[in-house]
Amino acid sequence: MPELPEVERVRRSLEPHLVGSFIEGVWVFRQDIIEPGPGGARTAYDLLNGSRVAEIRRHGKQLAIVAEDRRAVCVHLGMTGQLFVQPGRSAINGQEHRHAAWGLEPAGARLIFRDPRRFGGLWTFRNVRALEERWQALGPDALAITGVQLHQGLHSAARPSRRTIKAALLDQGLLAGVGNIYADEALFAAHIHPRRPAGKLTAAECERLADELRAVFARALQAGGSTLRDFVDGDGQPGRYGLQHAVYGRGGELCPNCRATLKSITLAQRTTVFCVTCQPLNKRRNRP
DNA sequence: AGGATAGCCTGCGGGC
DNA sequence: TGCCCGCAGGCTATCC
Secondary structure, eight states, rough: OOOOHHHHHHHHHHHHHHHHHHEEEEESOGGEEEEETOOSSSSTTTTTOOOOOEEEEETEEEEEEEEETSOEEEOOOOOEEEEEEESSSOOOOOOGGEEEEEEETTTTTEEEOTTTTOOOOOEESSSHHHHHHHTTOOOOOOOOOOHHHHHHHHOOOOOOOEEEEEEOOOTTSSSOOHHHHHHHHHHHHHOOOOOOOOOGGGGGHHHHHHHHHHHHHHHHHHHTTOOOOOOOOOOOOOOOOGGGGGGTTTTTTTTTTTEEEEEEEEEEEEEEOOOOSOOOOSSSOOOO
């Protein structure tokens, strides 16, 4: 399930294939995966046909292919989305949940968007400024989040936020890029109980949490991201970080720190795994 | 209005 | 062996 490190991995692996390439030919096998931005439509033109790719951007979990003439397509991988390059000018069909494809020239290759569960999709923008406005609704990108930014985000409301820190971390409007896997991993590494009220985290705790978010993202990127089932990068390669998860998916197993049994609960409609000993609800006890 | 909840969608694995 | 059910979760819409 692509979160920030996986999406960044896709961005980096696609860059050499896409930047400078011309898009000649667009295939769409499911119209309903495309959502037109303001003034846009679902045409091949909106999907960058006839343009030259200038850059691939990312904010949080969202990718965008930006053309030299400022047209842009935002790609959302959702849960099971894949965006990858298939070499050769092969025939394209909509089998195996391949919903859209682009022809890349002069290399002669196909960029393919595949998404079995269709939680993902494509957003088209005739001017990249409309995309930037959309991205302004998201919080700061989590890859470079600072403790001060995190503290400000959690305390920006008039009253201190009562929701849990786990729910807050998953809120893309507050912080862009964190999903269920890395929320649990960072909270564990920062020794913060997932049920702590977000508005009551101290500046020092926010600093620690921001440090661990950046650290866990850096380690995941190094390993090529987490692949649980579907994730592949732009070259079709899976990631290896899943093997290093300390708590995610390990409910009932032993805590790698203290050997206590990891607890699995449901929080903000998400399975949440943590260590009751290393992540005390009362922050004054058992501080590392 | 902030926060919780339902629904979208497919594949897979456990249980019988 | 095969079927059914539960579960995985990013995001939007809707409700309270």
